[in-house]
Amino acid sequence: MTPLELLAPAKNLDCGIAAVDHGADAVYIGAPRFGARAAAGNSVDDIRHLCTYAHQYSVRVYVTVNTLIYDDELEATRQLIEQLYDAGVDAILVQDMGILQMNLPPIALHASTQTDNRTADKVRWLRDVGFRRVVLARELSAAEIAHIHREVPDMPLEVFVHGALCVSYSGICYASQHCFRRSANRGECAQFCRMKFDLLDADDRVIERGRHLLSLKDMNQSDHLEQLIEAGATSFKIEGRLKDIAYVKNVTAAYSDRLDAIIRRHPHQYCRASAGRSRYTFVPNLGKTFNRGFTTYFLDGRQPDIFSPDTPKAMGEYVGTVKELRGSSFTVASVASFANGDGLCFVNPDHELEGFRVNRVEGNRLFPQQMPRRLRPGTALYRNSDVAFERLLSKPSAERKIALRLSLQPTADGFSLTAGNVSVSIACAHQQADKPQRDNIIRQLSKLGGTPYVCDAVELPDGFDYFIPSSQLTELRRRLTERLLTAVRKTDEAAPTIRRQPQPPAQGASATYLYNVSNRLARQFYEQQGYTSVAPAYELRPAAGAPVMQCRHCLRYALGYCVRRGGRPPKWHEPLRLRLGDGRQFPLEFDCRHCQMNIYAAPNDK
Numbered sequence: 001m002t003p004l005e006l007l008a009p010a011k012n013l014d015c016g017i018a019a020v021d022h023g024a025d026a027v028y029i030g031a032p033r034f035g036a037r038a039a040a041g042n043s044v045d046d047i048r049h050l051c052t053y054a055h056q057y058s059v060r061v062y063v064t065v066n067t068l069i070y071d072d073e074l075e076a077t078r079q080l081i082e083q084l085y086d087a088g089v090d091a092i093l094v095q096d097m098g099i100l101q102m103n104l105p106p107i108a109l110h111a112s113t114q115t116d117n118r119t120a121d122k123v124r125w126l127r128d129v130g131f132r133r134v135v136l137a138r139e140l141s142a143a144e145i146a147h148i149h150r151e152v153p154d155m156p157l158e159v160f161v162h163g164a165l166c167v168s169y170s171g172i173c174y175a176s177q178h179c180f181r182r183s184a185n186r187g188e189c190a191q192f193c194r195m196k197f198d199l200l201d202a203d204d205r206v207i208e209r210g211r212h213l214l215s216l217k218d219m220n221q222s223d224h225l226e227q228l229i230e231a232g233a234t235s236f237k238i239e240g241r242l243k244d245i246a247y248v249k250n251v252t253a254a255y256s257d258r259l260d261a262i263i264r265r266h267p268h269q270y271c272r273a274s275a276g277r278s279r280y281t282f283v284p285n286l287g288k289t290f291n292r293g294f295t296t297y298f299l300d301g302r303q304p305d306i307f308s309p310d311t312p313k314a315m316g317e318y319v320g321t322v323k324e325l326r327g328s329s330f331t332v333a334s335v336a337s338f339a340n341g342d343g344l345c346f347v348n349p350d351h352e353l354e355g356f357r358v359n360r361v362e363g364n365r366l367f368p369q370q371m372p373r374r375l376r377p378g379t380a381l382y383r384n385s386d387v388a389f390e391r392l393l394s395k396p397s398a399e400r401k402i403a404l405r406l407s408l409q410p411t412a413d414g415f416s417l418t419a420g421n422v423s424v425s426i427a428c429a430h431q432q433a434d435k436p437q438r439d440n441i442i443r444q445l446s447k448l449g450g451t452p453y454v455c456d457a458v459e460l461p462d463g464f465d466y467f468i469p470s471s472q473l474t475e476l477r478r479r480l481t482e483r484l485l486t487a488v489r490k491t492d493e494a495a496p497t498i499r500r501q502p503q504p505p506a507q508g509a510s511a512t513y514l515y516n517v518s519n520r521l522a523r524q525f526y527e528q529q530g531y532t533s534v535a536p537a538y539e540l541r542p543a544a545g546a547p548v549m550q551c552r553h554c555l556r557y558a559l560g561y562c563v564r565r566g567g568r569p570p571k572w573h574e575p576l577r578l579r580l581g582d583g584r585q586f587p588l589e590f591d592c593r594h595c596q597m598n599i600y601a602a603p604n605d606k
Contacts, residue, residue, distance in 0.1 A: 002234060003273035004259055007062070007158065008252040009240040013046040015248045016061075017053055021398040022249050023256025025274040026060040028093065030241055031084065034065045034077055034187075044083045051088030055488045056452045057276045057400060060090040064241070066112035068185045068518040068537055069096045078102045091132065095171060095185065098521030100130055108132040110158070114171035114185065116514075118144075120151035121503075127155045128502035129529075134158065135237065137169055138219065139552040141298050142231045149232025156234055161221040162251055162286075163239025165297060167193040167214045168549040168599075172514050174538045175548045178601050179584065183539045185516055194312035198579040199555065201572035208309075211351065213555060213578065215312040217305075220294035222255060222286060226262050227299070229270070246393040247289050253398065254284035276402040276452060282392040287317030290384075298552060302565065302595065307558055311353035315345065316384030322346075322377050329367045332381060338366060343385030348374040355384065403456040406445055406480075410461070415468060417445070417476040422487055424479040426472055433467040444473035451481045504530040511535060513543040547589070549599035556590055556597075564592060577602075 008024035010016030019027045029050060032041045051061045063084050069077050081092060081104055091108035094100075095115055110133040111117060111126045118137040126134050135158045136145060149157060166173065173184050175192040182188040193214040199207040221228060225236060236259070238251050256278060263270045286294075293315050295306045308315075320334025332338075338361045345355035354374060360367040404419045416425040438460060446455035511517060511526045511534040518537040526534045535543070556562045561570040578586040578599070589598040 001269060001271045002229075004229065004263070004270050005060075005158075005235040005273040006252065006255050006259055007235050007237040008248060009163075009238055009243065010042075010050070010248065011241055011243065011245075012042055013050055015243075015245050016050040018245050018248050018398075019252050020054050020057060020059050021278060021400050022252040022280065023278040023398075023400070024059060024252050025272055026062060026090075026235070027054060028062040028064060028237075028241070031063050031065050031080055031092075033080065034067045034069060034073070044080075044087055047084065047089060048087035051090075055088065056485060057274050057402065058488060059274045061088070062091045062093060062110060063089050064093045064112070065099070066093045066095040066114050067187045068183070068516055068539060069098055069522075071519045074098065074102075074519055074521060078104070081105070081107065093135070094131075095516065096518065096522055097129075097515075097525045098519045101521040101525050111135060112171075113137060113160070116169055116171040118169065120148045123148050123155055123157075124152045125502045127152060128500040130499045132156070133235070135160075136233075138165055139169065139298050141301050142224075142227050143301075145228065145233055146231040153232075157232055158235035158237055159228055159233040160219060160239055161225065161228070161236045162219055162255065163243075164292075165216040165219050165239075165295075167216055167551050167553050169551070171516065173549050174542075175586075175599065175601075177539055178542065178548050179580075185537070185539065191312075193549075196581060200577045200579055200585075202575055203573050205572065207572055207576070208559075210581075211309040212312050213307070213309055213558075214551075214553070215292070215308050216297075216553060217293040217295040217308045218291045219297050220286060220291070221296060221299060222258050224296060224299055225255070225258050229262065243290065246390060249393050249397055250282075250284050250289045251286060253278065253280050253282075254286050257284060276400045278398045278400040281395070281397045282389070285317075285389070288383075288386050288389045290314045291316065302552075302554075302557065304558065304560075307553060310347045310351045313345075313353055314384045315353070315382045316343075317382060317386075319344070319381050319383045322375060322379045322381060323364075324377060325375065328371050329362075329365050330371075330375065331365050334364060334381075336383070338364075338383075339386075339388050341385075341387040342383055344368075345382050345384050346372075346375065346379045400452070401454040402452050404448070404453050404484075405457045405459065406455060407459040408441065408445065408464070408476075410464075410466065415466075415472075415476065417480050419480060419484060422480065422483050424476060424483050426476055426479070428468060428472050431467045433465050437465070437467055440470070441468065441473060444470050445477050447474075447477065448481065451485075453481060453484070502529065508532050513538045513541075513546060545600070545603070547598040548586070548601050551597045551599065552595070554590065554595070554597045555588065 005025040007026045008019035010027050010029040016027045016029055030041050054061050085105040085107045091110050093110045093112040095112045109131050111131040113135040117134050123134050133156045138160045176190040177183040180190040182190045196210045197213045198209050292308045319336040320332045323331040323333040342358045345353055348354050356368045356372050358366050359369045407418045409416050414426045414428040416423050442458045445458050448455055511531045513535045516537045517523050517534050523534045561567045576588045585602040587600045
């Protein structure tokens with residue numbers, strides 16, 4: 001059977017434990033340094049604690065060490081990876097190829113999406129240089145994923161299924177570094193793509209003014225997991241290492257339920273990659289958690305409506321339309337129920353998001369704390385803060401247990417208790433019972449509270465009529481649970497790195513700034529691979545005249561002017577430019593051969 005892995009994010013230890021409790025098969029968390037979210041670092045002690053907790057359920061823990069590394073950080077990075085291995089981490093996510101030159105313990109390496117993984121050739125190369133898994137680019141369609149899987153069937157593929165989307169291919173976005181000296185490849189992204197832009201043509205005519213033209217909706221593949229599984233993906237990743245614990249609980253539970261439903265339909269084909277099942281005190285609902293509206297992105301190829309030009313903020317779930325305004329209140333045409341304190345929002349006529357709190361609720365009549373000036377009948381309303389739902393998630397909201405079938409058998413000098421392939425025994429006289437003992441034995445052996453286990457059944461041989469003191473039954477149960485916990489070990493990914501001889505590059509090939517080489521070990525790596533020249537990373541020496549972003553999102557198409565795909569002829573003169581509020585401009589290039597939009601920094605923009 002094929003194990004399916006739900007991979008959940010953890011901002012901190014509490015989020016990691018919540019992810020495990022709510023059904024994750026693996027958790028990814030940031031290291032103290034060198035993770036791609038500088039604001040989401042965690043101590044090695046906390047990561048060790050998470051590993052101990054997660055491994056009880058055979059849940060893996062992956063740690064992000066996926067930033068570019070400078071020369072003076074190489075030794076600290078090597079030491080950190082050794083500490084993570086000693087803490088029990090199952091794999092690390094890597095971007096910087098200098099790490100492959102280090103003398104590391106046998107910890108599995110996963111190629112982060114920051115290594116720009118969008119072709120079968122790249123995935124094959126990453127396999128050959130020693131990576132055990134590849135995190136594919138978010139932009140890939142199911143057909144492209146299937147092609148990669150066919151070409152490189154022995155490389156496990158991890159795909160993003162939910163959460164925020166970067167507009168540029170990951171790892172080759174330099175806009176934040178260029179504009180603000182904050183490198184996305186160093187975990188310091190300033191979210192250039194969430195800003196307001198004007199779109200200008202070659203005649204300086206404003207086509208769009210003050211809109212979030214690069215801000216994408218959030219991904220949601222919850223209805224398409226089976227399609228991704230059939231394409232060859234086996235790990236399904238939720239974005240969100242900066243998200244709060246309520247997000248982790250709700251989204252993890254929602255996707256766990258979806259995977260379980262698929263497995264129920266195909267019980268002989270798929271299974272979960274970890275042990276135990278979760279029960280929740282709430283009904284998961286993806287619409288109630290932070291989102292900018294949802295998109296399946298390029299799952300089935302290019303499609304409209306993947307961006308959110310009105311706002312980069314959370315819209316939440318659609319809850320109806322304004323029906324009537326009356327003084328300090330209004331009515332809503334909706335089947336949703338509201339509560340005091342709910343946060344609602346709407347997009348005003350100037351394409352701006354306005355939000356407000358509900359102070360009082362009388363049926364479908366709402367009394368805001370302050371009546372929004374620009375609210376009108378017919379306006380669509382969204383709820384981005386559901387206080388009743390948030391109250392549920394603020395409390396303990398899940399319990400995860402591993403079901404055990406226990407078997408009690410007599411031995412030559414006592415009794416043995418077995419669960420699966422783990423068995424323990426005690427020496428105890430075989431004393432015939434004066435009265436039936438079955439119910440008491442089952443009751444005593446089933447007391448697994450305070451452990452990750454729950455008793456599914458206790459099997460006794462036919463004619464079993466021995467008296468066993470409760471203290472001895474308790475001792476058997478205690479020994480078994482201890483043995484089960486100590487039997488949990490790190491996964492078989494903790495093995496020496498396997499390296500093949502990759503296909504050499506074309507004669508005279510150069511590693512450009514897009515290879516993100518920021519240290520001497522990475523330079524040595526590419527030289528050993530056969531590259532004749534190796535350019536420094538953009539962070540070390542900005543590449544003049546080169547794109548600062550490469551995007552599959554295309555403004556020609558998004559605005560309805562891609563004639564190749566049935567759009568109307570443009571009404572502007574190209575080239576087009578984006579302009580920030582501070583006046584800085586960014587020329588656009590439409591690379592129709594690759595169906596890609598490239599964004600450049602203006603030559604005079606330093």
